[in-house]
Amino acid sequence: xxxxxxxxxxxxxxxxxxxxxxxxxxxxxxxxxxxxxxxxxxxxxxxxxxxxxxxxxxxxxxxxxxxxxxxxxxxxxxxxxxxxxxxxxxxxxxxxxxxxxxxxxxxxxxxxxxxxxxxxxxxxxxxxxxxxxxxxxxxxxxxxxxxxxxxxxxxxxxxxxxxxxxxxxxxxxxxxxxxxxxxxxxxxxxxxxxxxxxxxxxxxxxxxxxxxxxxxxxxxxx
Ligand SMILES: Nc1ncnc2c1ncn2[C@@H]1O[C@H](COP(=O)(O)OP(=O)(O)OP(=O)(O)O)[C@@H](O)[C@H]1O
Ligand SMILES: [Mg+2]
Numbered sequence: 001x002x003x004x005x006x007x008x009x010x011x012x013x014x015x016x017x018x019x020x021x022x023x024x025x026x027x028x029x030x031x032x033x034x035x036x037x038x039x040x041x042x043x044x045x046x047x048x049x050x051x052x053x054x055x056x057x058x059x060x061x062x063x064x065x066x067x068x069x070x071x072x073x074x075x076x077x078x079x080x081x082x083x084x085x086x087x088x089x090x091x092x093x094x095x096x097x098x099x100x101x102x103x104x105x106x107x108x109x110x111x112x113x114x115x116x117x118x119x120x121x122x123x124x125x126x127x128x129x130x131x132x133x134x135x136x137x138x139x140x141x142x143x144x145x146x147x148x149x150x151x152x153x154x155x156x157x158x159x160x161x162x163x164x165x166x167x168x169x170x171x172x173x174x175x176x177x178x179x180x181x182x183x184x185x186x187x188x189x190x191x192x193x194x195x196x197x198x199x200x201x202x203x204x205x206x207x208x209x210x211x212x213x214x215x216x217x218x219x220x221x222x
Contacts, residue, residue, distance in 0.1 A: 022062040025205065029150070032172070032202060039145045040170040041202065042075070042153040044163050046190040050178045051207040053081045056152045057113075064115030068149040071108070072118045075166050076156050077128040080121030086111045093122025097140055098131040104143060117148075132165045141169060158190035164197055172202040179209040 032038055043052045043059075053076070060070045073094060074082040083090035088109045096102035097119070108117050125131055144151055153170060155163045167173055173194055177187055194201055 019062070022058050025059060025203075026062045026066065028203065038171045038202075039149070040141050040151045040153060041172050041174060042155050042163075042166055042170050043174045043176060043205075044155045044158055044167075044190075044194070045176040045178075046182050046187045047157050047159070048079075050157075050176045050182065052157075052176050053085060053154050055176060055205060055207065056154050057082065057085045060116045060150075060152055061113050063150055063152075064113050068115060069147065070116045071144050071148040071151045072111075072116065072154065073144075073151060074119065074121040074154045075132065075162070076154050077121050077124055077131070077162065078156060078160065080124070080154075082118060082154055083120040086113070086116075086118055088118055088120055090120045090122060093120035095122035095125050095128075095131065098134055098136050099125070100136060104140060129161045129165060132162050137166070138169050158193050164193060167194055167197040167199045170199060172200045174202050175204045176207050177204055179206050181208070 029038065029041065043056050045052050056072055060072050063070045072082055072086070074080045075094060076082075077095055080090065080093075082088075083093075088111060092102055092107050094107070097104060097107055104119075107119050107122075109120065111118050131137075141151065153166060155166055157163065175187075175191065175194070191201065
């Protein structure tokens, strides 16, 4: 992804190259979906601030505009940001579902993006790993799969245990790396950690690039 300013990068730039890059990612995901069950997709990366949350919101945007029903789940319970990016309420969220204090219907919110709903993170709990390990999460994902074409799950970096816990419950993972910044060894280590969950790694998005040409999405495992 090319460097741009706004968090919803493509909203005001429908014909832009960056919008085209997100459409390429969407097309690649749809291509893989035709071959195998792929509805719940987590986006993670090696370290903080590489653009995971921004990419989720933008990908949801291009998917929604193509008549796909999308649910974003903010599973970054320690440092949630989807509610900021999409301007929704964070007083109730995934944490409340996992604590069994709220039902799915009361927590799902519409967003201003066409066809995109969200389950925000909710107030940060003091035991996120424990909550995310509960079968309630698996049940939640099974339920929402019936109503949405794609469920995009925001997560912390791989070094946080929560990420591998969530990875074990989903259909595929996309890694984000920052051009010229993500240390190769750490990236490889993160990739190996994810591989150990046996969840397919769908591809790598190279973010914050300066190059002008070519899509920045690489198949990792077709
Ligand atoms: N392609 C891009 N070009 C320019 N800035 C970007 C791009 N992608 C993300 N950013 C900016 O980088 C910062 C980090 O982005 P974001 O919050 O999406 O990262 P993250 O990986 O989700 O971080 P965290 O690990 O804290 O959850 C934000 O200020 C965001 O606006
Ligand atoms: Mg984030």
